[in-house]
Amino acid sequence: xxxxxxxxxxxxxxxxxxxxxxxxxxxxxxxxxxxxxxxxxxxxxxxxxxxxxxxxxxxxxxxxxxxxxxxxxxxxxxxxxxxxxxxxxxxxxxxxxxxxxxxxxxxxxxxxx
Numbered sequence: 029x030x031x032x033x034x035x036x037x038x039x040x041x042x043x044x045x046x047x048x049x050x051x052x053x054x055x056x057x058x059x060x061x062x063x064x065x066x067x068x069x070x071x072x073x074x075x076x077x078x079x080x081x082x083x084x085x086x087x088x089x090x091x092x093x094x095x096x097x098x099x100x101x102x103x104x105x106x107x108x109x110x111x112x113x114x115x116x117x118x119x120x121x122x123x124x125x126x127x128x129x130x131x132x133x134x135x136x137x138x139x140x141x
Contacts, residue, residue: 047096050132053124059097060129062137063090074114091126092117094133 047059063071071093072080079085092114097103118126 048132048136050128052121052128056125057097057099058095058121058125058129058132059100060094060132061096062133063094067093071114074109075111079111088118088126089114091129091133092121094129095121095125 047061049057049059051057068090071086071089075086075089095103095117098120121129
């Protein structure tokens, strides 16, 4: 059987969707991944037209939306349906969790966002 050959494009796509991890100031290990185009679209839909145009609000909620696990307990990237569900994600992480995810995303992104 021939070995599987992974193309450069396949490698880039796999790495982009791979989960990363950070530890926040409370000691929680937060696994997160970069959101894709469809993820962002779903978040904008849940927020509605007014909140989707508020850059600060979108920034906070996008950080929470990236989290896929807390302390090795999987938390599938959600598809929130409304503002209340989005706010519940933000509340669960709090300031220290959001800060840790933001720092982790910046460190893992070429050019540091």
